[in-house]
Amino acid sequence: MPHSAQIKIPATYMRGGTSKGVFFRLQDLPEAAQVPGKARDALLLRVIGSPDPYGKQIDGMGAATSSTSKTVILSKSSRPGHDVDYLFGQVSIDQPFVDWSGNCGNLSAAVGPFAISNGLVDAARVPRDGVAVVRIWQANIGKTIVAHVPMTDGAVQETGEFELDGVTFPAAEVQLEFMDPAAEEDGAGGAMFPTGNVVDALEVPGVGTLQATMINAGIPTVFVNADAIGYTGTELQDAINGDAAALARFEAIRAHGALRMGLIRTLDEAASRQHTPKVAFVAKPAGYTASSGKAVTAGDIDLLVRALSMGKLHHAMMGTAAVAIGTAAATPGTLVNLAAGGGAREAVRFGHPSGTLRVGAQAQQVEGEWQVTKAVMSRSARVLMEGWVRVPGDAF
Template sequence: MTHRPQIRVPATYMRGGTSKGVFFRLEDLPEAARAPGPARDALLLRVIGSPDPYQKQIDGMGGATSSTSKTVILSKSDSPDHDVDYLFGQVAIDAPVVDWSGNCGNLSAAVGPFAISNGLVDDARLPRNGVAEVRIWQANIGKTIIARVPITDGAVQEAGDFELDGVTFPAAEVPVEFMDPADGEGAMFPTGRVVDELEVPGVGTLPATLINAGIPTIFVNAADIGYTGTELQEAINGDAAALARFEAIRAHGAVRMGLIGHADEATSRQHTPKVAFVAPPADYPASSGRTIEAGEVDLLVRALSMGKLHHAMMGTAAVAISVAAAVPGTLVNLAAGGGERTAVRFGHPSGTLRVGAEARQVDGQWTATKAIMSRSARVLMEGWVRVPDGTV
């Protein structure tokens, strides 16, 4: 009986924020996978362990959640204004799909440390001790991200005392700025309104804020869909009917945002848009067991990623939250009490997060100049990932 040997591909397994993913240098990929297309997708699917009808990704590096079924490809940038080009692939768990339609804000915090450690940033730009400013070109959406990475004795500092709800252990803080965070080339509010009436067959007509910032996101009020905004994962992820309603909202919101032509097309675009629901502050127990008190936060937000309620908050959705909160009249802004604001602290299932943004009107259109949040990152494993020969 013939057998296929395995091939080794240099890779690094990293945590960034509340996500984990497999990181590659473009030059280390098999030649056929260095360009976009079926060969690249096939490699990444096999690395992660998808598609898996059991939805466990046992035979791969994925962790069977939207937060852990992720891949990153990095290369030295040809642009004099950037150090590294960053491409993100969200790998579906039970389907043969790698979604390239958006960014991962959490893993963005790991891009700078990886780039420095792997020789993708010029030595002249790196201090012996201090903070290195890594200029990242986010290739999925064509935007600039600035990561400020602590350096100690010429190496990336990973240990520290910065605590991030949703991550068990403290680490070094990595502030991340998302410049001009409106996603894509269209308007930040694609319908031209900060609140729309979104008609969703089988669900009803809901007030919704549809925004392109960080990642295309659909915000609805928790109360309008029967929730309080204090829910944890188990309240939603085991409810098939609830997940179907959220997917219907996501699909019809995507059509309204001009991302797809028909709601049926949403099945092939799982990563974007996101759908989230908001509520005013309230006490609730976080997934860690700690009680979050209403006075600690400006609003509550719960968001779904890849069809399930996220255990904390996606980084790109946090950008959308920060920008929407900065625009008077959006559902996010109203849940936070309304008015003008440049920062909010919101409650999510794992705890709280503070985010900031600058937004202004130009010729009657809202635009955002940047959004800011802090994350942390750490190398978990490095070496080679193996896949059967013939995968690519």
């Protein structure tokens, strides 16, 4: 019986922040997958092992969570003032689609290291020792990210003492600057708050009318108060991810928020746009035990935040959602800002299921509208494996 042989494609498996993904240079992809479309999506689905009705991604590189079902395509940038173009694809676990609607802030930490190591950054811009500044064009959302990548003896430094809650081992620190992170695409019209308000009454049939902060910064995000939906803000994954009714309520909030933000035209479109917007709930500081067993006290943090990604409570915090948290915290009157105690602030430390994270942002009002110039946070990244990924030749 005829069969199709496997082909091999140069690839690197990397951790960035609290996520993992398969990284490709655009030039290394099969010709049909070098342009957006069905062939590219089919290839990436097969690489990751989706769609998988068992929900395990056993026959691919995915690891059955939204944090590990990710792909990245990088190329030299022709855009002035940038070194590399970065395209992120969030691969659905059980459905046959790749969501290109947003960025992954965690994997953003791995883009600079990969770009340097794979010849995508002009060698003259990379010091032998010190810090290389890599200017990244985030193609999904049309934004600039500046990565500060440590270098030692002419190579990217990956090991170090920087600790990140949600990541088991310490590594080298990569500082990221998300420039002008308020989204300008997806129908937001350039407004950080697409409804024109820092807090709205969001009507969600079957759930109720909730106070909500809907923001486009880092990634479109819908924030609600934890106590309004029956939570404390100290929950870990098991408290929510095994509760089908709770997940359905969160999806309803997300879908109605997307509609209100102008990201979709009908509620039906939310099903094929799982990556954005995110939905998160916030609460004032309280002590809890993180998933690692680490004790987090109320004095360690400014507020509590829990966020869902691809229909599940995230084990830590998405990097892009952290940008949204920092931006909202810096904007007086948002639910995030109020949970953190209100008033003006340029940085916030929040508690998430794996521990704590600090993110900084500077917001200002210009002609009556809030704007933020950049958000800053530190992550780490490391190459886990490099070589070739193999897929059946007829998979795309």
